[in-house]
Amino acid sequence: MSDFFTRINNVRSSLAQKIRNNIGPKISEVENVRKSYRNAVSELSIDYGFSSIVGENVARDSLIGMVNNLLHTKSEHLIDWQSAPKPGERALDAALTKANGEKIRLYDLCKSTEHQLLLFTGLNSVPISNQVLLSIAEFTKQNYGQQINTHLIVSPSTILEGSNQSVNHLNDPELIAHRKYGASSVCLFLVRPDGYIAYRAIPPSIDAFQTYLQSIFK
Structure with a gap:
């Protein structure tokens, strides 16, 4: 053994x-x-x-x-949270698709002076989980809209109920971003302007996220 x-x-x-x-x-x-x-x-x-x-x-x-x-x-299809970028590590790049079909890379989002909030729907998303993500997006826009840009990374199996103007929808048709970020279920990553991970959570919690944001945006 x-x-x-x-x-x-x-x-x-x-x-x-x-x-x-x-x-x-x-x-x-x-x-x-x-x-x-x-x-x-x-x-x-x-x-x-x-x-x-x-x-x-x-x-x-x-x-x-x-x-x-x-x-x-x-093994070739594993989506592993432990292998995903951790706080203090550099964010990983991935190809994504905008709602209008335009291609964009995750690194392109990070070319900004704001933080980037990545909300992953996960592989088997359900309406209640999606609602948590959309609630976090709305909370972030209302309270930290000047400091944080919010993006919903959507897997092919995701069914979104209703629309939300608080978040930028980005499709992940081949699950490249979900695999790189270990997003087998709903989770979030906050990326700093320098391209490094500031915070991550699985599953996301508004209360825990709010506590963290209050500690860095005083």
């Missing part, structure tokens, strides 16, 4: 133990799947609860969902 699985057997976190006991034996031998699984369980062994850490807010249920995603997805 590898050192990694030896450590997993010894973890004390009840959540990590649950993952180990129910999913560990099924893990694939494919190296990149094992690496992603290792990263996810390592985070589960830390007691995050529902509080935010510096520049990040991750719910336990989301981490469990990530592990399940690793186990039921072919």
